[in-house]
Amino acid sequence: MTAGVLAVTITIGSHITWKVFGQTIDVDTVLSTLISGAIILGIGFYLRAKATSGAPGRLQLAVETILDAVDGEVASTMGEAGRPIIPLAFTLFAFILIANWLELIPTGHSPQYLPAPAADINFTAALALFVIVLVHATWIRRKGWRSYLGHYFRPYKILFPINVIEELVKPFTLALRLFGNIFAGAVLLLIVVDLIPAKLIAPIPIVDVVWKLFAGGLIGPIQAGIFALLTIVYFEAAITGGE
Numbered sequence: 001m002t003a004g005v006l007a008v009t010i011t012i013g014s015h016i017t018w019k020v021f022g023q024t025i026d027v028d029t030v031l032s033t034l035i036s037g038a039i040i041l042g043i044g045f046y047l048r049a050k051a052t053s054g055a056p057g058r059l060q061l062a063v064e065t066i067l068d069a070v071d072g073e074v075a076s077t078m079g080e081a082g083r084p085i086i087p088l089a090f091t092l093f094a095f096i097l098i099a100n101w102l103e104l105i106p107t108g109h110s111p112q113y114l115p116a117p118a119a120d121i122n123f124t125a126a127l128a129l130f131v132i133v134l135v136h137a138t139w140i141r142r143k144g145w146r147s148y149l150g151h152y153f154r155p156y157k158i159l160f161p162i163n164v165i166e167e168l169v170k171p172f173t174l175a176l177r178l179f180g181n182i183f184a185g186a187v188l189l190l191i192v193v194d195l196i197p198a199k200l201i202a203p204i205p206i207v208d209v210v211w212k213l214f215a216g217g218l219i220g221p222i223q224a225g226i227f228a229l230l231t232i233v234y235f236e237a238a239i240t241g242g243e
Contacts, residue, residue, distance in 0.1 A: 015027070015028050015029060015115070015120065016028040016113070026120055026122060028113055028114065028115050029115065029117045029120040029122065029123055031113065031114065032099055032102050032114045032115060032116070032117045033099065033117050033123065035102060035114065036095055036098045036099035036102065036117070037095065039098050040091065040094055040095050040098065043059065043063070043094075046059070047059065047060055047063060063094075066090060066093065066094065067086070067090055070086055070089050070090045070093065070228065070232075071083075071086055073089075073229065073232055074086050074089065074232055077232055077233065077236045078232075078235075078236045078239050078240055081239050081240065082232070082235065082236070082239050085231075085232060085235045085239070088134075088231065088235075089228045089231050089232050090228070092127070092131070092224075092227060092228050092231055093224045093225065093227070093228035094224075095224075096118065096127075096178075096220075096223055096224040096227055096228075097220055097221055097223075097224040099116065099117045099118065099123075100116040100117075100118055100219070100220030100221075100223060100224065101220055102114040102115075102116065102117075103115055103116040103220070116220065118178050118179060118181070118220075118223055119179070120179075121175065121176075121179050124174075124175040124176070124178040124179040125171070125175040127174075127175070127178070127227070128170075128171040128172075128174035128175035128178070129171050129175075131171075131174065131231050131234065132170050132171040132174065132234070135234045135235055135237075135238045136148070136167075136238070138235065138238040138239070139151075139237070139238035142238065142239065143238075151163070151237070152164060152167075170234065174227070174230060177226065177227075177230075178223055178226075178227055181219050181222060181223045181226070
C-alpha cells in the first residue's frame with residue numbers, strides 16, 4: 001500500500017537513543033538542538049562584527065526584515081513597554097526555524113541524524129515550559145505579587161478556577177500545537193499520496209525529498225511564526241498587568 005511505502009521513510013516519534021544513567025536520551029534531537037543553537041550564536045557574533053549602517057548584506061537584510069516584523073507585532077500589541085520581548089521572540093523564531101530546516105539535510109540514515117526537533121514532544125514541551133515560566137516570572141517582577149495573583153480573580157471572582165486551569169494548560173497547548181504541526185504535515189502527506197495509484201508513486205528517495213521540503217520548507221516557518229506570535233501574546237498580559 002502507498003501508506004506502507006511512506007511509513008518506511010516518514011517516521012514520527014522514532015529516534016536514535018542512548019541510555020544514560022538509566023534514562024533514555026533522544027540523541028538526534030539533542031544534536032539538532034545543539035547545532036541550531038550554535039548556528040544562532042554564530043549568526044549573532046558574525047553580525048555583531050560585520051553589521052553596517054550602510055547597505056546591508058543578505059544575511060543582515062534577512063535578520064533585519066524578521067526583526068522589523070517582530071517589532072511591528074510587539075508594538076501593535078503592547079507598545080513601547082514590550083520592546084524587551086523583541087529579542088526573545090526573534091530568537092525563538094530563528095531557533096525553531098533553523099532547527100526545523102536541519103531536516104532538509106540528507107543523512108542517508110533512518111531515523112535521521114538531524115531530524116526536526118519539533119517532531120519530538122520533549123523539545124516542544126521544554127520550549128513551552130521555558131516561555132510560560134518566564135511569562136509568570138516577568139509578571140511578578142514587573143507588576144508585583146498583588147497584580148499577579150489578582151488577575152486570577154478577574155473579571156469576576158467566580159472565574160478563579162477557570163483562570164487557574166487556563167494558566168495550567170497553557171504550556172501543554174503551546175507544546176502540543178508546535179508538535180502537532182509536524183505530525184499533521186506527515187498525516188496530510190500520507191493521505192494525499194494514498195489517494196494516488198501505487199504505480200504512479202515516486203520512488204522512496206523522491207518521496208523522502210518531498211517530505212523534507214514539505215516539513216522543513218513549509219511547515220517549519222509556520223511553526224516558528226506561530227510559536228513566536230503566541231509568546232508575544234502571552235507576554236502582553238505580563239507586561240500590561242492584564243489590563
